Amino acid sequence: MVEFRAREGSVEVQPIPNDGGWVIGSLRVTRLDDVRWSFEEDGAPPRIAYAVRIRDDVWLHVDGRVHRLNLVEAGARGSTEEGGCTAPMPGAVLEVLVDVGDEVLAGSPLVVMEAMKMEHRVLAPANGTVAAVHVEVGARVQQGQTLIDLDSNTTEDSAQR
Amino acid sequence: MRSVLVANRGEIACRVIRACTEAGLDSVAVFAEDEAGALHTELATRAVGLTGQGPSAYLDGEAIIAAARASGADAVHPGFGFLSERADFARAVMEAGLVWIGPSPEAIERMGDKMTARITMRDAGVPVIPGCELETSTTGEEERDFQSVLASVRLAAENVGYPLLLKASAGGGGKGMREVHSEAQLEDALRSARREAMTAFGDGRVYIERLLRKARHVEVQVLADGHGRTVHLGERECSIQRRHQKVFEESPSPAMNADLRARMGAAAVAAATAVDYVGAGTVEFLLEEDGTFHFLEMNTRIQVEHPITEAVTGVDLVAEQLRIASGEAMQVGDLHLQGHAIEVRIYAEDPSNAFLPSIGPLAVFRPPTGPGVRFDTGVREGDVVSPSYDPMLAKLVVHAPSRRQALARMRRALDDFVVLGTTTNVGFLRDLLDLSEVVNGTTYTTLIDEVFPAGWTPPVPSTAALAVAACAASMPTKSTSSNSAPSSPFISVARRLP
The missing domain is CATH 3.40.50.20 (Rossmann fold)
Known part of the structure; x- marks a missing residue:
């Protein structure tokens, strides 16, 4: 659940992961690259939006307008990429923060990546134990490439809270 | 050279x-x-x-x-x-x-002092705003001195009539300027204007001008070379301002016709010739609804909004500055205005918070492109907007065959412009372009204050916008530290290489 501050109170949105993207009601959202997103509504042609999260704000450009949306519950969130331990975009590995056998908690950082001057932290999707580390510092990785294997202690995907 | x-x-x-x-x-x-x-x-x-x-x-x-x-x-x-x-x-x-x-130091001096410029222009036959210059001391710290200044201002004010503008001769940027609506306000206004002018410029001399309401700010571009040729390159309409700063400029002015352009152009050329001007300069006028125009001041430099003149005249003003400075004759033919050009100034500022400057990273900065679009900027994606400098990030200029098409092009360009990470006035400018006064070309200098008396309100995000934002919220936060503390030494090194 994601909660944004609104003019009065707040707005809650629940994106549900689905086939490499997300579904929110009748909307389907797909991530195209670091900043570009595609969304389609009820069979209408897909449209493009630009969105980035900067600290506790999501900055968004859609239909010619910019919105700055403030997150109510800020803090570390798990990567919503399937498995949670894959590269969210092509780039370079800056830091590997765990070793095989480490116990990690959901939301704790595993790998720090960099692409297009942006730093990304790949977070643990659930509590678990590191089973394998597939990359080292300086490695160039492709989008979707598996970085870390994690043996989950629980079947609940805590990243989707 | x-x-x-x-x-x-x-x-x-x-x-x-x-x-x-x-x-x-x-x-x-x-x-x-x-x-x-x-x-x-x-x-x-x-x-x-x-x-x-x-x-x-x-x-x-x-x-x-x-x-x-x-x-x-x-x-x-x-x-x-x-x-x-x-x-x-x-x-x-x-x-x-x-x-x-640039022009000679003497020309800069004679135009820089507003009262001297006013006298020079009047003597050259250029119409000035009805008003009165005053012989006053530059300091005026003493009360006896102030009382004598006040007496002469009061006498002059009766001839000029209220409401009037009290202006510091050394002033600029709205400093040392006061609106006076009645004689009762005169003493206070004089005291504060002189105090402000003394602090800002070290010169307390003042003059008065009649306050012209609903007037347009129209300026004429002039170019003069060292071979005795001085020409004007048409006008720019700069009426839309906020906090006495221009935000939207266009050329030609919707209020212009061939006869008025010829008369204002001749006045601008006379102004430049009166100070033996060489180079590019701008003569600013106030234009009243009945077509009467008055000299305001001359800017002895290239102007922010020069690209709209370049678009409609086909003259590269900065290239001509370089050519003229190297002693050559300007390469400018007869004046032929083609189409319509509009410029908006992109500021890092918050239109929903009194247009105060904003700072932040330019995390995403994708300027518009396409036919008839020019984008002049000193920043690029990844830069950080600091509070130290002027908040103008860029100038967006469009050129099209007609005014209506230029407005449509500007709307399209503003819609295409993506800036994330720093608050800008882009959304405000987009709304400004839909105002009937802008669409009809009936603009005046106090338009923004009158149309947005309670400020501007940003749009409410749609359901689709919130959905995309929620997905983006689950992504890792975008690093904004690359400028101040590069995570790789190669980032900063690459930047410094030519």
């Missing part, structure tokens, strides 16, 4: 450096300590660091002349702002044996 030092920063430095490159000249950029790696330093042939941070570094005339000498530059282009209208700097540049790309 082989190498030009550009004594400025940001978009105008980039503009001038590009003109130098196109003219086959080397260019030298200067930069304050907090602007190492800025775009203008990369575009120039070489870049020289100045001592200190912030605007004061760019105001150090001695250091800039030393940088010119050290880097082998033989000319100095001041851009606008900073040292561009400082006669003493122009003089020092010339005394150092360098070419000053």
